[in-house]
Amino acid sequence: MICRFCKTELFNVxxxxxNSPPSNSFLTENELNKPEIYYPLKIYICHNCFLVQIDEYKQSDEIFNEKYAYFSSYSSSWLIHSKNYVNMAIQKFQLNKKSFVIEIASNDGYLLQYFKERGIPCLGIEPASNVAATAKEKGLNIIEEFFGADLxxxxxxxxxxxDLLIGNNVLAHVPNLNDFIQGLKILLHHKGAITLEFPHLLKLIEKNQFDTIYHEHYSYFSFFTVNNIFKFHGLEIFDVEKLPTHGGSLRIYVKQAEDKSKVILQSVENLINLEIAKKINNIxxxxxxxxxxxxxxxxxxxxxxTQKKKDNLVIAYGAAAKGNTLLNYCGIKKDLIKFIVDISPKKHNKFLPGSHIPILHEDEIKIFKPKYILILAWNIKEEIMKQLNYVREWDCKFIIPIPKVMIV
Ligand SMILES: [Zn+2]
Incomplete structure (x- = not known):
């Protein structure tokens, strides 16, 4: 395999x-009778640029098609995060009715809806047609394409x-990283700003978040590496914030390298120094x-x-991609987890890829009264435990798998 950024040959695992089937390929009952394709799930680290990455086993148009089931708007904490971002961005970049905002991977319009509410012209780019359709129903303009230099x-x-170009949780999903960043460079106004959010590799390593690895995530970024990648493409990071989302993310602020109207804030140097102190540039x-x-x-x-042998019922909550990585790596099937509950009605009565655990409505929890609930979407565990607080009535406990298995 060749590094998708610096083209060095990779050999460090x-x-x-x-192996695992694609994480978001939820199955219908009919499909359970068909063969299922498993792809290798092996991640490499580049000893030259320290980009952590997976080989592109699967063509991305096979993943982001009409079956792509992830709808951003089903997480209430993510919506609050998005609304706060919009308020911050409008103030920070002094956006008004004459400004123009583009979001790459605009999903179901979870974020752009708040710009629209504030009367700021905006455009979404989203290749997955089913989520794009939901955004259009909200009255948003959406281009159904993959983003790159050509677009x-x-x-x-x-x-x-x-004036503002946004990409939340898209950088990791891009197979052709250099083409994507070149596209950002071409598109951005000479005085404009880009903000990108992505999970921080440091958190993945320090908090054992190995389940955030799946085929749709091609790259995993430290700040050190992402800073070098943007520099290479004639862009410059001028600010960075740490966010609690997705188990610990970074939000970077990027400008054209030629744009001298923005100062590079101390946060940039501070985070690079912190990562170097942790030896992020050492294999x-x-x-x-x-x-x-x-x-x-x-x-x-x-x-x-142990619970199975005691006849204790265990179910799971949150049919997110990371849950599939965990269940498939652990080899857990429906004999150990009876069913999984998810808030998204689009997933109900479907089955998880690989493990074939059925996805049901939350009402089933009250009917079956499980002894334990495994929280797969641990990044929003507080939100979930609050929502399911009623299970304490029958002394049900939660299993949190990451950063280590805990019963609460
Ligand atoms: Zn490299």
Missing amino acids: FIDLI ARILVAEGKIP DYYKGLQSKANDIKYDLINFLI
Whole structure:
């Protein structure tokens, strides 16, 4: 495999999760009778630029098609996060009715709806047609395309040049990273700003978040590496914030390298220094996640088998992509987890890929009264435990799998 940024040949394995079907390929009852395709889930680390990455086993148009089931708007905490961002961005970048905002991977319009509410012209770019359709129902303008240098040139030719260009949780999903960032460079107004949010690799390593690895996530970024990648493409990070979302993310603020109207804030140097102090630019830093992931795997299976032998019912909550990585790496099937509950009605009566655990409505919890609920969407565990607080009536407990198996 060749590094998708610097083209160095890769041979250092970061973690090997063996294999898994694509994480968002939920199955219908009919599809349970068909063969299922498993792809290798092996992650490499580049010893030259320290980009952590997966080989592109699966063509992205196979993943982001009409079956793509992730709708951003089903998480209430994510909506609050998005609304706060919009208020902040309008103030920080002094956006008004004459400004223009573009969001790449605009999903179901979870974020752009708040710009629209404030009367700021905006455009979404979203290749997955089912989520794009939901955004259009909200009255948003959406282009159904993958973003890259070609689309950026078309938008520029049409005069659609953004003052603010947003990409939340899209950078990791891009197979052709260099083409995507080149597209950002081409599209951005010479005095404009880009903000991107992505999970922080430091958190993945330090909090054992190996389940955030799946085929749709091609790259995993430290600030050190992302800063070098943007520099290479003639863009410059001028601010960075740490966010609690997705188990610990970064929000970077990027400008054209030629734009001298913005100062580079101290936050940039501070975070690079912190990462270098942790030896992020040394291959040894990246070793050790495999054995921690294995510890979680063995502890979780052990716990579930013990409950099974006691006839205690265990279910799970949150049919997110990360849940599929965890369940498939641990080899957990529906004999150990009876069903999974999810808030999204679009997932109900479907089945998880690989494990074939059925996805049901939350009402089933009250009917079956499980002894334990495994929280797969641990990044919003507080929100979930509050919502399910009524299960305490029959002394049900929660299992939190990450950063280590805990019963609460
Ligand atoms: Zn590299």
